[in-house]
Structures are given as C-alpha cells and as structure tokens.
Amino acid sequence: FCxxxxxxxxxxxxxxxxxxxxxxxDVAVRYVPCLADRKGAPATPSNLAxxxxxxxxxxxxxxxxxxxxxxxxxxxxxxxxxxxxxxPSSDALPIVSFPLANVTLNRGDSxxxxxxGIKTNKLTLQLAHxxxxxxxxxxxxxxxxxxxxxxxxxxxxPRTFVSRVMVMVDANASGVAQRAxxxxxxxxxxxxxxxxxxxxLASALESVVTQMPVxxxxxxxxxxxxxxxxxxxxxxxxxxxxxxxxxxxxxIADIQRLANRRVDFVDRAIEFAVREHxxxxxxxxxGASSAAPFSADSLFFFRFATAQERNAFVTGx
Numbered sequence: 081f082c083x084x085x086x087x088x089x090x091x092x093x094x095x096x097x098x099x100x101x102x103x104x105x106d107v108a109v110r111y112v113p114c115l116a117d118r119k120g121a122p123a124t125p126s127n128l129a130x131x132x133x134x135x136x137x138x139x140x141x142x143x144x145x146x147x148x149x150x151x152x153x154x155x156x157x158x159x160x161x162x163x164x165x166x167x168p169s170s171d172a173l174p175i176v177s178f179p180l181a182n183v184t185l186n187r188g189d190s191x192x193x194x195x196x197g198i199k200t201n202k203l204t205l206q207l208a209h210x211x212x213x214x215x216x217x218x219x220x221x222x223x224x225x226x227x228x229x230x231x232x233x234x235x236x237x238p239r240t241f242v243s244r245v246m247v248m249v250d251a252n253a254s255g256v257a258q259r260a261x262x263x264x265x266x267x268x269x270x271x272x273x274x275x276x277x278x279x280x281l282a283s284a285l286e287s288v289v290t291q292m293p294v295x296x297x298x299x300x301x302x303x304x305x306x307x308x309x310x311x312x313x314x315x316x317x318x319x320x321x322x323x324x325x326x327x328x329x330x331x332i333a334d335i336q337r338l339a340n341r342r343v344d345f346v347d348r349a350i351e352f353a354v355r356e357h358x359x360x361x362x363x364x365x366x367g368a369s370s371a372a373p374f375s376a377d378s379l380f381f382f383r384f385a386t387a388q389e390r391n392a393f394v395t396g397x
Contacts, residue, residue: 091207092167092175093322094301097160102304104159104248104266105320107241110152111166111176112228113145141205144174157229159245161263162252164198165206166229174205178227180252185245186226195230196242267304268293271319276308280327286312289396292389294382297343307382309396314352316380330354330380340390343383348390352380 094103145153153173158165164178178200186197203225231237244266251262276291291308296316308315314335316328334355341349356378384390 091171092156092158092165094298094303096165096175096177096206097301098162099300100302101160101162102263102267102302103320103322104161104244104263105241105270106156106158107238108154108232109157109166109229109237110154110232111157111168112152112230141176141203144205152230154232157241159241159248161248161259164245166227175207177204177206178202179204180249183249183252185249195228196237196245197226197228199226201225267319271304271306274319276306276315276317280315280329281310282312282329286310290393292384292393294384297349297381297383302383307393309393316382328380338394341381346387348385348387349381349383350390350394352382354378354380 097103153168153170155166155168155170158167162180164180164183166176166178168175178198179202182200182202184199186199229237247262247266248259251259271293276288278288281287287310289309289311291306294305294307294316296303296305296318303318304320305316305318308317313332314330317326321327330352336353336355338350338352340347341351343349384393
C-alpha cells in the first residue's frame, strides 16, 4: 500500500507560501495583537480610529482582531524562508502572514526571553472570515505595528525556533543570496538532528539501501526532505512535516515507471509513476486505452542537488 501524508487539522498548507518559498517548522503560541496608536498608546476598541495605518487599509485586520486587542489568541506560529505566519486555532480569525523583509525583531532583555516581539508595517490576511477556500490575500500596510508571541501555558517559546526566526529575519534583510544560504543551513541542521527512523520500516526483512536529500516538487509547492530507498519501498521524509504522518511510503512493486527529468533546465530530477488501487488495470470499454491514465496524485517528482546524486540514488550506490 502507499502511505500518503495526512494533513493535520487546520487551514495552513504549503499553498499559503509564496512561489519558491520553503517551510521551516512551527510552534504552538499565544498571539497578542499589540496595536498602538500614533502616539504609542495601546489601541483599544474605543480608539481604533487612531490606530496606526488604519487609513492605509488595515481596517480588515482591525475588524478581525478588534475583539482580541491585548488578549492572547492561541494558535501556531509558522516560519518559512520569506514569511512568518500565525494560524489561529479559531477558524473565525484569518491566518496572518508577516513578510520577513518588513519585520524588525524586538529582541528585548533576558527577562523577556519566553516571548518574542516583532514590529512590521506590512502583513497579509489569508483564509479570512472562516472561509477555507479563500486564498486571495488581503494586504494591510501603514505605520509599523507591534505584535507579540508568547508560549502556551508556562512553557516559553523554544529557543531553537526563536533563533531560527532571528536568522531568517537577518538573512532576508541581507539579500537573496544570504537568504538562500541561511535556508539551506537550517534545513541541513534539522535533517541531521532527525534521522530516518528504522522503526518506520514495514517489516524486519526490510533494510535501507541508500538515502539522499531532495526536494519534492508538486504543483505550486516544493518541500525539502530525505528520500530513502529500502529493499521493499521508497520513503519520503519531509524535513518539516505539515502532517500527522511523518513520511510517505511507496512500495517498489507499485512503481510503474521512472524517468529522469529536468528542473530549471538542469538534468537532476526523477519522476516516479505509482500504480493506484483501481487504476492501471486493463479496460474493456470500446475505444478505451489499454491502461488507465495516471492521476496527478500518482506522480512523485523529486529534485536532487546534482545529476550525480540522482544517478547514485537510482543505482543504489
């Protein structure tokens, strides 16, 4: 059987990322919308007319969060190479995206380490008004606004996650090349810290042949991970899983064909066509093809760093 990734409850997915962006993990938090007026005083529902940036189109954000000004909202803080996302646990509130290029960290002193504050003059609302199918962003811009994230319960924010955010904020401020280097360093560090677990193998007769770091390429998304070849199956383990199942498993017997592919005009990728149950059987309809076509879900496309790594993986060396 083919084990697919099962999405965790929530609205966030890789489709929330901008084109070419990559996911870098998440943590449970409480978000405090610390809106302030032009004089620096905390905003309240009674003085929303003086909130910084309100005239510039931030009314959608204010309307969404005006009932929670200064109050913590539980949810998930998610990081990508270009943005920071807050996904409220309540579907009635939108996902808030903070482009890292516009973010300044309020680093604070040691007494504030359990929390993380940011200041930004730009954010985007996604999947607003509780509508799961709405992906058209509602942009908000204006004067810089403070936002604060604290741990859930008595737990502080993990230092590793806060450090990751700091690295990506600095990298986005430094340029595209620095951002790519920082992204690659974070991915490599996390991959080495979480190796492929032999407990995931389906039987004691199964053993690992080879494994390589890859990117799984799908329509509109890409995902970094580890591709593992065993004597029985092919596994893909995302570096930062957005799923309750930490890997994809495809039995070798279900792989119908494989082909070398190009990515960005470079021959360094491979495509697997996987037989799905109910597909691939001979059809008896008059004029029909002898084999059912492959659906988009039955194709797996992986990009390697080089053609040499791709070839070494295919040959099991």
